[in-house]
Amino acid sequence: MGVFCTIVPPHILDRLARSDDPELSGTARHTLEHDARQRTRRGLHAAIGPTAAPRAGTGPAEPAKGADQPQRTIYDAQHKDDLPGHEIRAEGAKASTDASVNRAYDGLGATFATYLTAYARHSIDGRGLPLNASVHYLKGYNNAFWNGEQMVFGDGDGRIFLDFTLPVDVIGHELTHGVTQFTANLDYQGQSGALNESVSDVFGSLIKQFTLQQTAEQADWLIGAGLLAPGIHGVALRSMKAPGTAYDDPHLGKDPQPGTMDGYVSGSDDNGGVHINSGIPNHAFYLTAAALGGHAWKQAGQIWYDTLTGGSLASNADFAGFAAATLAAAKARYGEGAQYQAVRAAWSTVGVTTAAAGSAELPRQQPGEQTQEA
Amino acid sequence: MRIEVVRSGGFAAIPRRATLDTAGRSDAALLESLARSALDSPGPARPPVPDGFGYVLTVDGREVRCADPGLTPAQRELITHVLHEGA
Ligand SMILES: [Zn+2]
Numbered sequence: 001m002g003v004f005c006t007i008v009p010p011h012i013l014d015r016l017a018r019s020d021d022p023e024l025s026g027t028a029r030h031t032l033e034h035d036a037r038q039r040t041r042r043g044l045h046a047a048i049g050p051t052a053a054p055r056a057g058t059g060p061a062e063p064a065k066g067a068d069q070p071q072r073t074i075y076d077a078q079h080k081d082d083l084p085g086h087e088i089r090a091e092g093a094k095a096s097t098d099a100s101v102n103r104a105y106d107g108l109g110a111t112f113a114t115y116l117t118a119y120a121r122h123s124i125d126g127r128g129l130p131l132n133a134s135v136h137y138l139k140g141y142n143n144a145f146w147n148g149e150q151m152v153f154g155d156g157d158g159r160i161f162l163d164f165t166l167p168v169d170v171i172g173h174e175l176t177h178g179v180t181q182f183t184a185n186l187d188y189q190g191q192s193g194a195l196n197e198s199v200s201d202v203f204g205s206l207i208k209q210f211t212l213q214q215t216a217e218q219a220d221w222l223i224g225a226g227l228l229a230p231g232i233h234g235v236a237l238r239s240m241k242a243p244g245t246a247y248d249d250p251h252l253g254k255d256p257q258p259g260t261m262d263g264y265v266s267g268s269d270d271n272g273g274v275h276i277n278s279g280i281p282n283h284a285f286y287l288t289a290a291a292l293g294g295h296a297w298k299q300a301g302q303i304w305y306d307t308l309t310g311g312s313l314a315s316n317a318d319f320a321g322f323a324a325a326t327l328a329a330a331k332a333r334y335g336e337g338a339q340y341q342a343v344r345a346a347w348s349t350v351g352v353t354t355a356a357a358g359s360a361e362l363p364r365q366q367p368g369e370q371t372q373e374a
Numbered sequence: 375m376r377i378e379v380v381r382s383g384g385f386a387a388i389p390r391r392a393t394l395d396t397a398g399r400s401d402a403a404l405l406e407s408l409a410r411s412a413l414d415s416p417g418p419a420r421p422p423v424p425d426g427f428g429y430v431l432t433v434d435g436r437e438v439r440c441a442d443p444g445l446t447p448a449q450r451e452l453i454t455h456v457l458h459e460g461a
Contacts, residue, residue: 081450083443138450142459143384145425147443157459161386170385177424188422196424224386237386252388271422275387 066128070112073130074101077137077152084134084150100135100165104153107171108133114172114203114210115179118297119305124178126309131175135165144170146177159229160251166226167236172207173200173223184313191318193274198281202304205240206297216289216296222246240286243279259283261319261351280350281319287346288326292339299339303330323347323354375406378432379456383441385425392456405455409433411448412440420444429453 070091076098077085088101095102108131115121123129132150141154144164151174153164164170177200180186186196201223209219223246224237234247234255243259257279258264264280265273285304289296306329307313313325326347330340347354375397381390396402413433422428426442431449440449 081443081445081447140459142386142388143425143427143442145385145423145442147423147426152443160388164385173385174425188424200424227386252386269382269389270387270428271383275383275385 066122068116068122070109070123071128071130072105072108072112073132074104074108075132075134076101077134079136079139079155081138083137083147083152084132085136098135100153100155100163103163103165104133104135104151104171107165107168108151108175110168110211111172111175111207114207114297118206118210118301121179121305121309124175125182129178129182133171144174146174146181148181151175156227156229160232162227162229164227167208167224168211169201169204169208169223169225170227171204173204176200176203179203180308183309184307184317185315186313187316188271188274190272190274191277192314192316193271194277195281195317195319195322197274197278198285199304199308201238201240201278201282202285203301206301209295210297213295215294216300217293219296221286238275238279238282240279240282241290243283257282259350280352281322284323284346284350284352287349288342291342291345299334300342302333303339303343306333319352320354323352327354375402375409375434376432377405377409377452377456378430379453380430380432381427381453381457383422383426383428390457390459392458394456401455405452408448408452408455412446412452413438415446415448 072089072091073087074089074096075084075086076088077083088098089096089105096105112123112131115123123131133153134150135153135155137152137154139155140157142157142161144151144153146152151171156162156164177196180196180199184199186192186199188196204223205219205221208214209216212219220236221241222236222239225235227237228234228247232247232251233249234252236246238255238257239246243257244255244263246255246257248254256265256276258277259279260283261280265276267273270276285300288303289300292299303326307322307325310325310329312328314321317325326343327340330343334340344354376393376395378393379391394405396405399405409431410433412431413436420441422441423443428441429439429445429449431438431440431452440446445453
């Protein structure tokens, strides 16, 4: 505890954790909860520095928004359980000899560039939060996750999964969990959890599309393309265009995602099927983007971004509440034209009612305006 | 001793379930020791992290739940033994 006490005293963390501001309190609470051995001086500053210091009156005021450049650091966990591990590549440093390190570095950059260019958002907190990632977590680890402060990537076992840094949409997916944590903070359980997952798939895919400058028609709308080992029968882990069709393999089973409410899965595993039922809002986004055409991050993505960051979405929102909020966001930004109609038709097609649309009005926004600042 | 591991969640959300019985195994003493440690120190209770694996360990009918990245070393080693997959 000694090192981090010199940066932010625990009582300030305590106060922040009780703060009414969900962004501040959530982060501080998480920081307090977090295992001390996973914390570094840099990581703590990353987690609460820019927002906590001015509020607590203990440091110089920071600019409200970060620079237009990311501040990335990639660590090597060296196949162990200790995070973040050894620093390998800091911002601006030359490429490593480790391809995983460089892919993570580039993927963080692609994510930062997409959020900044498309939505004028400075990093995942909107205030220039440094982006940290660890690669080579554990041995043959078949997963990637967001631990509340940083991204963590396994190498895959090489038999079923390859390196989780390979698809840029996986990197974008994990960082978007950070964006959600700092904005709507959707509970990771049941329908709100499936929405949390879906939002990560939506922006993960949009980050890939932005990087490749693809239109909605050109995009593959797959999550995790290139992640499955040779010989595994499948193209990816999820398909937003055709949920339930991404894989069918003896080692993996069959892609269980529904694309409509008819296939909604109840159950307690995976926090109530958050990675299964996300197929329904995923498909609603795809249908909206396909109907509007062009670059999906522009109109469809803007509507979803406004919904996520607008401040009116409850952290326990269900599909109907989220759908209503997307309609309100479409109306606030574009009026009741083609965008509004596309959103309404999409939710109707996947079987989610948007009858309560009037209950979640968003303030009217100007294009490019930051809307989530507390 | 009968040890079962059920894994759910993860980015790919591929469920895994495996069971082993230590009877007659050359590594029975090690596995039973790991299993006792895994049950006795459930680790800190935390909210789930997005895309983290969740595990249910059952040892002779006694159950403990744990999740990445908060596994104890004994839980990690036991899960890796039983699932035969990177954990
Ligand atoms: Zn996720």
